[in-house]
């Protein structure tokens with residue numbers, strides 16, 4: 001099965017090969033080919049070039065992309081897309097003056113979602129989650145990471161991870177699963193955090209590994225949740241069972257979690273709304289990708305990750321949605337890219353690199369996804385007719401997407 005895209009106004013994010021993520025000033029470069037063609041064969045990018053050099057192809061279906069841009073699909077490396085119900089009431093409570101932290105202290109927040117999820121059947125949870133997955137795919141997400149962490153019991157955590165597994169089986173985009181049992185302390189362990197961590201390391205992680213339900217291990221390293229010491233314990237156990245860390249850290253406070261994550265060779269550190277100079281230093285020379293979640297900052301009214309500080313230090317940066325019911329009930333990567341430009345002062349080139357190549361690294365799929373490279377999966381976004389790729393973040397709140405392709409197949 002072959003498809004040729006012809007007359008593409010601009011083919012964006014064209015790389016001969018991509019072996020490593022982009023850091024610092026490299027992120028300003030976004031290679032393009034004007035007036036281009038691209039051939040998809042057996043779900044992969046087979047070839048591309050300029051229209052003036054278009055070879056003749058037999059037996060191919062044609063897509064006329066005149067006036068349109070073709071780029072690699074967005075990669076969302078941090079979501080909590082599997083959840084039950086919603087937290088609309090907390091949204092109202094926050095409008096009326098309570099903070100996210102105050103709501104959590106009153107028994108709302110993550111624990112509220114955990115109660116709902118525990119009461120929801122696996123089938124119903126799958127249906128709610130599949131609807132969300134289809135929604136974000138239409139908005140250009142062509143690879144996704146999904147976390148557990150709204151179960152907080154062994155049975156409910158496994159239920160979440162089985163739903164993620166089923167999504168992975170039923171949808172063709174790359175799906176990676178992260179075990180986030182250490183998302184919050186469940187009420188029954190309120191005064192016995194170590195007891196919950198004992199359960200997590202002695203029962204949950206071994207069971208998750210036994211059923212091969214997760215790729216990564218996560219923890220919410222934050223005041224009022226889990227300490228740096230807890231982080232070492234959970235990451236060490238996760239690694240023992242083959243789960244590389246990707247952690248929630250520096251959302252409200254900088255307590256040294258980044259250094260701990262780097263010590264465990266974390267694939268990514270995510271949130272980073274609050275960064276101290278020592279956090280930046282800890283990331284230098286590491287293989288750990290910083291991941292910013294600007295929609296969360298928008299929704300909660302908290303600071304945005306200091307992207308300029310991170311990039312000016314020569315570090316890489318990826319962008320993701322954090323799609324979840326509490327802090328970011330939105331999985332639109334187009335909005336994330338706009339917010340990164342508007343609020344974090346990233347250039348469109350930097351934001352697009354952060355949502356494609358660097359995001360692919362943060363999901364460990366850089367060798368197969370994240371750029372227009374021969375041999376990579378044809379997971380693509382074809383835009384509507386727009387003046388430039390910079391128009392995507394500029395026209396915030398609108399998705400100028402004509403169609404989305406997964407393995408060369410139009411959704």
Ligand SMILES: N=CN[C@@H](CCC(=O)O)C(=O)O
Pocket residue numbers: 109110113220248251296322324325326327328
């Ligand atoms: N900060 C921790 N976890 C989620 C939010 C969880 C929730 O409020 O349900 C996040 O990444 O923002």
Ligand SMILES: [Zn+2]
Pocket residue numbers: 078079080248322324
């Ligand atoms: Zn999150």
